[in-house]
Amino acid sequence: MAPASEAHRTHPLSALLQGLLWGAAIVAGLVWQVLDFDDPNWWALAAVPVGFVAGVVAGYVGWFFTRYVIDEQEIRIERGVLFKSSRRIPFERLQSVDINEPLVARLVGLAELTIEMAGGSESRTRLQFVTLAEARRLRRLLLARAHGSELAEGDPVPVEHRRILHVVPPDQVIIGTLLSLDFIVTVLAALGSLAFGLFTETGWAVLGVLIPAVWGVSQMILNRIVAQWNFTVSRGDRGLRIERGLLSRSSQTIPYDRVQGIAVVEPLIWRRFGWARLDVDVAGYGVVTDESGGISSTTLLPIAPRDAADRLVDVLIPDPERGHGDRVAPPPRSRLFAPIGWRFRWLGSTRSTVTTGTGWITRRRAIVPHHKVQSVEFSQGPLQRRLGLASVEVHTPDGPVSAAIPHLDALEARRVTFEQVERSRLARRSTAADVALGGGVEGADELAGVQPPLGQDDLLG
Amino acid sequence: MARDDLFTSPEGNWTPVSARLATARGLIASLVSLVLVAVSVALWLLLADLMDGWAWTLWAPGAIGIALATWVWWWAPRNRRSWGYAEAEDDFLVRGGILFRRLVVVPYGRMQFVDVTSGPLARAFGFATVTLHTASTSTAAAIPGVPLDEAARLRNRLTELGESHGAGV
Numbered sequence: 001m002a003p004a005s006e007a008h009r010t011h012p013l014s015a016l017l018q019g020l021l022w023g024a025a026i027v028a029g030l031v032w033q034v035l036d037f038d039d040p041n042w043w044a045l046a047a048v049p050v051g052f053v054a055g056v057v058a059g060y061v062g063w064f065f066t067r068y069v070i071d072e073q074e075i076r077i078e079r080g081v082l083f084k085s086s087r088r089i090p091f092e093r094l095q096s097v098d099i100n101e102p103l104v105a106r107l108v109g110l111a112e113l114t115i116e117m118a119g120g121s122e123s124r125t126r127l128q129f130v131t132l133a134e135a136r137r138l139r140r141l142l143l144a145r146a147h148g149s150e151l152a153e154g155d156p157v158p159v160e161h162r163r164i165l166h167v168v169p170p171d172q173v174i175i176g177t178l179l180s181l182d183f184i185v186t187v188l189a190a191l192g193s194l195a196f197g198l199f200t201e202t203g204w205a206v207l208g209v210l211i212p213a214v215w216g217v218s219q220m221i222l223n224r225i226v227a228q229w230n231f232t233v234s235r236g237d238r239g240l241r242i243e244r245g246l247l248s249r250s251s252q253t254i255p256y257d258r259v260q261g262i263a264v265v266e267p268l269i270w271r272r273f274g275w276a277r278l279d280v281d282v283a284g285y286g287v288v289t290d291e292s293g294g295i296s297s298t299t300l301l302p303i304a305p306r307d308a309a310d311r312l313v314d315v316l317i318p319d320p321e322r323g324h325g326d327r328v329a330p331p332p333r334s335r336l337f338a339p340i341g342w343r344f345r346w347l348g349s350t351r352s353t354v355t356t357g358t359g360w361i362t363r364r365r366a367i368v369p370h371h372k373v374q375s376v377e378f379s380q381g382p383l384q385r386r387l388g389l390a391s392v393e394v395h396t397p398d399g400p401v402s403a404a405i406p407h408l409d410a411l412e413a414r415r416v417t418f419e420q421v422e423r424s425r426l427a428r429r430s431t432a433a434d435v436a437l438g439g440g441v442e443g444a445d446e447l448a449g450v451q452p453p454l455g456q457d458d459l460l461g
Numbered sequence: 462m463a464r465d466d467l468f469t470s471p472e473g474n475w476t477p478v479s480a481r482l483a484t485a486r487g488l489i490a491s492l493v494s495l496v497l498v499a500v501s502v503a504l505w506l507l508l509a510d511l512m513d514g515w516a517w518t519l520w521a522p523g524a525i526g527i528a529l530a531t532w533v534w535w536w537a538p539r540n541r542r543s544w545g546y547a548e549a550e551d552d553f554l555v556r557g558g559i560l561f562r563r564l565v566v567v568p569y570g571r572m573q574f575v576d577v578t579s580g581p582l583a584r585a586f587g588f589a590t591v592t593l594h595t596a597s598t599s600t601a602a603a604i605p606g607v608p609l610d611e612a613a614r615l616r617n618r619l620t621e622l623g624e625s626h627g628a629g630v
Contacts, residue, residue, distance in 0.1 A: 283596045373568075374567075374595040374597040375566060375568070375571060375595055375602070376566045377563060377566075378563070378565075378566075379562060379563040379564070380467070380562045381560070381561050382561070385562075395597040395599045395600050396597055397597050410467060417564070418470070418566075421568075424568065425552070425568065
C-alpha cells in the first residue's frame with residue numbers, strides 16, 4: 001500500500017495557456033465588432049492584450065492554489081483562493097477518464113484530464129494542465145483503481161495492450177457530412193438567406209449576407225473534419241478508447257461496465273449506402289443538445305458501414321440472441337399519433353438486452369442491457385385511453401439513448417412493462433452473482449467489487 | 462380490464478396518500494378565488510361609473526376565481542385518490558394522475574437518493590413530497606401528500622433497501 005500521498009501540482013505553463021485561451025476567446029468575440037463594415041471599432045482590439053494579461057494573472061493564481069492528491073480511495077482536487085473548494089472523487093464512482101489536448105496546449109506538450117462521475121450537472125472534473133505523459137499515467141492509475149486494483153501511487157502502472165477495432169477514414173467523415181440531412185438543411189438555409197440578400201441589398205452590403213452564409217457552411221464541415229480526424233476506436237483491458245482530432249486531440253476511455261446503452265442511428269441518405277452512427281450513454285456525459293454536433297463525447301462512431309457498427313455493439317453489449325427475441329409493435333389504431341411512423345416502431349427483448357426501434361426518416365435503434373435499466377415507466381394520456389393504447393419507457397441515465405415505445409396496445413404495454421421489470425431483476429441478480437455474464441468482456445472478473453454505495457450522506461431532506 | 466387494474470401491479474400493497482392533500486389544494490384555490498373576488502369588488506367600486514354598459518366585465522376575475530375554486534374542489538379529491546405507492550420485493554412503485562396516468566417502477570438498487578420536501582403550508586397540514594432519484598432524470602418519481610412521519614419512515618426504509626440491493630450505476 002502506498003504511504004500517505006503527497007500533493008501534486010499542475011504544470012506551471014497552465015497559467016500562460018489560460019491567458020492565451022482567454023485572449024483567443026476575446027478575439028473570437030470581437031471579430032464581428034471589428035468586421036462591422038460601416039464603422040469598424042478598431043479600438044476594441046485593445047481588449048485583446050488586456051484579456052491576455054488578465055488570463056495569465058488569473059491562470060497563475062489558479063495554478064498556484066491548485067493541488068491534486070491521489071490516495072487509496074479517491075482523487076482529491078483542491079483549488080480556490082477566496083472560495084476554497086475541494087472535490088473528492090471516490091474511485092468506485094468514476095465513470096470515465098478523458099484526455100484532451102486543445103491545440104494551444106498540444107503545441108507545448110500539455111493536456112487536460114477530464115474525470116466523469118455519475119449524476120448531476122456538477123459531475124465533471126477538469127484538471128488543467130499536466131504534461132501528456134503525466135495525464136496518461138494518471139489515467140492508467142485512475143482506471144486501474146476504479147477496477148479495484150490496489151496499485152500504489154509510485155508503482156509503475158502496467159501498460160495495457162490495445163487492439164484497434166475501427167478507424168474512420170477522414171474522407172468518410174467528409175462524405176458523411178456532405179450527405180447528412182442537417183448539412184443539407186444548413187446549405188439550403190444559407191442559399192435562402194443569400195438569395196434574399198441579393199434581392200434586397202446592393203453593393204458591398206451583400207458581403208454582410210455572404211460572409212455569414214459561407215462561414216456557417218464551411219465551419220460546419222471543418223469542425224467535423226477537424227474534430228473527427230482519425231477517429232479511432234480501440235479496446236483494451238480497462239475499457240474502450242476513442243481517439244480523435246486533427247488540431248486538438250482528445251482521447252476518451254469508457255470502462256466496459258459503464259456503458260449504459262447504445263443508439264444505432266441511420267439517417268435517410270446514409271441508409272442507401274449502408275452507413276450508421278453510434279451514440280453511447282455513459283452516466284455523467286449527460287445530454288447533448290445539438291443534434292448536428294457529432295463532435296461530442298457521446299459519439300461512439302461518427303460514421304461506419306453498418307456491419308462494423310454492429311460488431312462494435314456486439315463488443316460493448318454482447319447478446320447471443322440479438323434479433324431473435326420477442327417483438328411487440330403498436331397496433332394500426334395508433335396511426336392517429338404517428339400516421340407514418342407507427343409502422344417503424346417496435347420493442348424487442350431477449351434474455352440480456354432490450355431494443356427499441358423508431359423513426360422513418362432517421363431510423364434509430366436503442367439497445368440497453370437489462371441489468372443497466374434504471375426504472376420503467378408505463379403511462380397513458382386521455383386520447384390513448386380512448387383508443388386503448390399506452391406507452392412504455394425504459395429509463396437510462398441522461399444521454400442520447402432513449403428506449404421508449406409509445407402507443408402500444410394498453411394490455412400489451414402493461415405486460416411489456418412488468419416483463420421488463422422482471423427481466424431487469426433477473427439480470428441484476430445474475431450480474432451480481434457472476435459479473436462476467438453482464439460485462440462479458442475480458443478482465444470482467446476484476447469488476448466484481450465495484451459497487452457505488454448509497455450512503456446516508458447522499459440523502460437530503 | 463378496468464382502468465384501475467391497468468395501473469395496479471401484480472404484487473405489493475398500494476398505500477394511498479393523505480386525504481389532507483385534497484383539502485390543502487382546495488383551500489389554496491379558495492384563497493386565490495377570494496383574492497380575485499376582492500379584486501373584482503375593488504374594481505367595481507372604482508371604475509363602475511366610467512364604463513357604462515361594460516361594467517359587468519369587471520366581475521370577470523371574480524367569476525374566474527370562483528370557477529377555479531369549484532373545479533379544484535372537484536378535481537383535488539380525484540387526483541388525491543389516483544396517487545399511491547407500493548413496496549414490492551425488489552422494486553418500489555409509484556402511480557398517479559387522472560388525465561395523464563403514470564406508473565413508474567424503480568428497483569431499490571437503482572435509487573441514488575430520496576428527497577423529502579415540504580413547504581410551510583404542506584408542513585402545517587402535516588404532509589411532504591417524497592421524490593425518488595435514480596441516475597436517470599426521467600425517473601423523477603414524486604409522491605405528493607405523504608404524511609410527515611410516513612415520509613421519514615419511507616426515506617429511511619428506501620435508503621436501507623437501496624443499500625442492501627445496491628447495484629451500482
